[in-house]
Amino acid sequence: MATLLKELPSFSVLLSAYASISAMVMLIRTILNEMVPERMRDYIASKFSELTSTYFSSEFTFFIEDRWQASDNQLFRAAEVYLPTRIGPSSDSLLVGFNDSNEPTAPPKRSIPVNCTIMDDFEGIRLEWTFSSIETKKCYVPNKRYFAVTCKKSARERVEQRYFTYISKEAQVILNKRESLSIYTYDQDCSMWESAVFKHPAKFETLAIEPKLKQFIMGDLDSFGKRKEFFENVGRAWKRGYLLYGPPGTGKSSLVAAIANYLSYDIYDLQFQIVRNDADLRRILTSTTNRSILLIEDIDCSTNVSRGRAQVKEKPEDEEDDEPKSPSAIDPGVTLSGLLNFIDGLWSSCGNERIIIFTTNHKEMLDPALLRPGRMDVHIYMGYCTPAAFRKLSTTYLGIKEAGIKEAKLFGCIDELIESIEVTPAEVAQQLMISDDPKTALEGLIDFLNVKKKKTEEGVVEKEEKTEEGDMIIKDKSPAAPTAEQRQQQKMKRMPQHHEKKGILEKIKTKLPGIN
Numbered sequence: 140m141a142t143l144l145k146e147l148p149s150f151s152v153l154l155s156a157y158a159s160i161s162a163m164v165m166l167i168r169t170i171l172n173e174m175v176p177e178r179m180r181d182y183i184a185s186k187f188s189e190l191t192s193t194y195f196s197s198e199f200t201f202f203i204e205d206r207w208q209a210s211d212n213q214l215f216r217a218a219e220v221y222l223p224t225r226i227g228p229s230s231d232s233l234l235v236g237f238n239d240s241n242e243p244t245a246p247p248k249r250s251i252p253v254n255c256t257i258m259d260d261f262e263g264i265r266l267e268w269t270f271s272s273i274e275t276k277k278c279y280v281p282n283k284r285y286f287a288v289t290c291k292k293s294a295r296e297r298v299e300q301r302y303f304t305y306i307s308k309e310a311q312v313i314l315n316k317r318e319s320l321s322i323y324t325y326d327q328d329c330s331m332w333e334s335a336v337f338k339h340p341a342k343f344e345t346l347a348i349e350p351k352l353k354q355f356i357m358g359d360l361d362s363f364g365k366r367k368e369f370f371e372n373v374g375r376a377w378k379r380g381y382l383l384y385g386p387p388g389t390g391k392s393s394l395v396a397a398i399a400n401y402l403s404y405d406i407y408d409l410q411f412q413i414v415r416n417d418a419d420l421r422r423i424l425t426s427t428t429n430r431s432i433l434l435i436e437d438i439d440c441s442t443n444v445s446r447g448r449a450q451v452k453e454k455p456e457d458e459e460d461d462e463p464k465s466p467s468a469i470d471p472g473v474t475l476s477g478l479l480n481f482i483d484g485l486w487s488s489c490g491n492e493r494i495i496i497f498t499t500n501h502k503e504m505l506d507p508a509l510l511r512p513g514r515m516d517v518h519i520y521m522g523y524c525t526p527a528a529f530r531k532l533s534t535t536y537l538g539i540k541e542a543g544i545k546e547a548k549l550f551g552c553i554d555e556l557i558e559s560i561e562v563t564p565a566e567v568a569q570q571l572m573i574s575d576d577p578k579t580a581l582e583g584l585i586d587f588l589n590v591k592k593k594k595t596e597e598g599v600v601e602k603e604e605k606t607e608e609g610d611m612i613i614k615d616k617s618p619a620a621p622t623a624e625q626r627q628q629q630k631m632k633r634m635p636q637h638h639e640k641k642g643i644l645e646k647i648k649t650k651l652p653g654i655n
């Protein structure tokens with residue numbers, strides 16, 4: 140010990156060493172101040188302090204941004220669902236509100252405000268969450284939102300391997316338990332999906348369609364939900380495409396609502412006309428969630444995927460086109476191949492448990508490529524009202540479970556009229572709503588059907604006269620009464636689709652392997 144003390148430098152030596160080091164530092168600082176610009180000095184200082192704090196800090200921070208590469212970040216979504224359940228007394232702020240106008244007195248829902256800090260515990264690990272949002276300069280690019288999760292460095296691996304998986308599972312459980320569904324519509328100005336509470340009363344029980352068709356659709360949906368492994372084994376994306384076609388008012392939208400309620404899936408209602416181009420479509424579609432329905436209504440209104448597009452393309456360039464050009468509002472930049480890429484192309488593998496539904500009033504207008512086998516798995520014709528559909532409507536609207544003696548005669552008359560003209564379930568439902576008294580409502584429906592029948596017959600006669608003369612002059616509306624045979628012939632000419640009513644099931648084309 141004594142030898143060791145002897146070898147230590149004396150106090151005066153230490154003092155002089157300190158003085159010379161300080162002088163050296165002062166000299167270097169003066170040189171740096173003189174030679175290095177101030178901004179550069181600040182940058183070096185901040186980097187130096189960042190480096191030392193990272194090296195010596197005992198904490199680790201994960202960042203979870205709202206986007207991950209080209210898609211929505213599913214971990215971010217899970218955190219959005221999970222974190223509101225962890226808001227406790229230690230949180231200093233909270234975002235509250237609701238968008239369900241059906242229940243204005245319900246307690247508000249919770250969400251996370253910007254810069255709010257939330258503490259969570261997992262297997263003895265303390266975690267601190269902070270939510271941030273950075274505004275972007277470009278108006279069509281949404282704000283960049285992210286969570287920062289801080290934990291002890293020693294717990295980093297457990298958080299990465301176990302905690303984040305736990306959050307995803309918890310979020311799924313919360314989503315499965317929620318009482319209301321959401322319907323999303325795309326806001327092109329903010330470049331994001333906006334949601335509203337979806338509480339549509341349509342159910343399969345209230346749908347007035349042929350019972351066999353109903354059974355088929357429900358069975359198809361059931362088997363789709365159970366076939367995760369099947370889809371994996373056959374190397375296909377876990378998706379199902381439905382094309383609903385038929386005249387307006389035959390229940391296409393009601394069927395979509397019934398499917399959403401049956402499966403408890405959210406609906407993404409995409410107005411195709413607002414999509415700028417294929418890249419835009421890709422971004423929009425990759426930001427939808429699993430277990431959801433992508434709905435594109437009136438797909439024929441998009442000129443780029445309608446049959447006209449193919450015909451226009453085939454025309455020689457110098458050929459005059461007498462057809463007026465479609466206004467740009469209905470001529471989006473999305474190409475058919477861009478859309479098909481999502482249905483069965485490479486992008487179709489993005490996401491799982493998805494239902495894609497297209498509706499159209501004019502199937503014949505669609506580009507054949509969209510109708511080819513393997514594209515839309517099931518084609519469903521939603522036809523005019525049939526006696527069976529009318530029975531369902533009378534149960535739903537008038538509470539008539541089975542026609543008694545009183546109604547039997549009226550029912551017989553209605554059945555006959557319904558079979559002889561084209562009347563939509565929407566029109567029949569409208570008439571049944573006129574009175575709460577079943578007899579009055581049914582009689583009102585008979586009057587309506589009789590008027591419609593008369594008008595239709597008059598229309599046919601008028602149309603035939605027009606066709607013969609080849610001009611557009613409106614003729615006298617009072618027709619010469621046609622004979623029964625003539626009426627039958629007129630009906631056959633006028634309603635080629637009417638006969639399809641009876642063969643609705645033949646119109647269903649099932650293309651998924653494994654379903655017969």
Ligand SMILES: Nc1ncnc2c1ncn2[C@@H]1O[C@H](COP(=O)(O)OP(=O)(O)OP(=O)(O)O)[C@@H](O)[C@H]1O
Nearest residue numbers: 345346347348387388389390391392393564565568
């Ligand atoms: N098959 C049906 N079963 C029960 N209700 C129906 C049916 N068809 C139509 N309706 C009633 O008529 C209204 C309009 O129907 P819906 O909007 O579903 O028809 P649509 O075929 O989607 O029409 P569009 O092609 O014009 O969009 C609905 O509110 C619904 O109450």
